[in-house]
Amino acid sequence: MCMDKRPATDVFHDWALNGKDEGMEKGHAASVNEMLSFILEQVAKSNQKFSAVDVGCGNGWVVRKLKSNEMCQYAMGIDGAAAMIEKAKKIDSSTDYIHALLPEFHPGRKFDIIHSMEFLYYLEDPESMLKSFHDDWLNDGGWAVIGIDHYAENEDSLSWPDYVGVNMATRSTEQWHNAWVEAGFKNVEHWIAGGESGVTLVFTGQK
């Protein structure tokens, strides 16, 4: 890690204290709605109740959306920024929001759905996280649905590490595709989400 960069979780802790998590929620909503639609299509096809985790959940807004679906039997959120988790718990004290750092943390159970928006590239080795999601976090037949806005083809995003002051793992779409396949995922697909001006690169894959 470069010395002039801060841990992402410190930066987002400050964002939560300053209320910037709410702007992020609005900014990510269009892409996340597409990701949730994909998830609910898979749930409808299986016609079974599902469990879900949102990794890098921020203030927990996506966990609450997942939990409100009648087919959802359990949803939890994980984030390494203390103020994000405090905020999530304040909004909804009846849900499991876990303050923990990835990739070290393991939830101690498996899920049918892993959702994650704008988290994965903050890790030094996102490829290992994907493999762990596949091997250790997902039930057989489960889906991972992961959106990122920072990637090689999104040129505007390449200045973000210096602008935000945080290290980011910059990969091309092809590199991400290969990482998903090498992690063991089947039915790997990707699309650009977020409407006409959207830039979110969403990858989905099944165990």
Ligand SMILES: C[S@@+](CC[C@H](N)C(=O)[O-])C[C@H]1O[C@@H](n2cnc3c(N)ncnc32)[C@H](O)[C@@H]1O
């Ligand atoms: C860009 S924010 C996105 C938050 C939320 N997914 C949303 O869309 O509003 C990234 C989140 O990932 C969390 N994060 C980044 N690196 C992390 C790590 N190594 N372990 C746990 N959480 C991390 C940050 O604390 C932050 O809340």
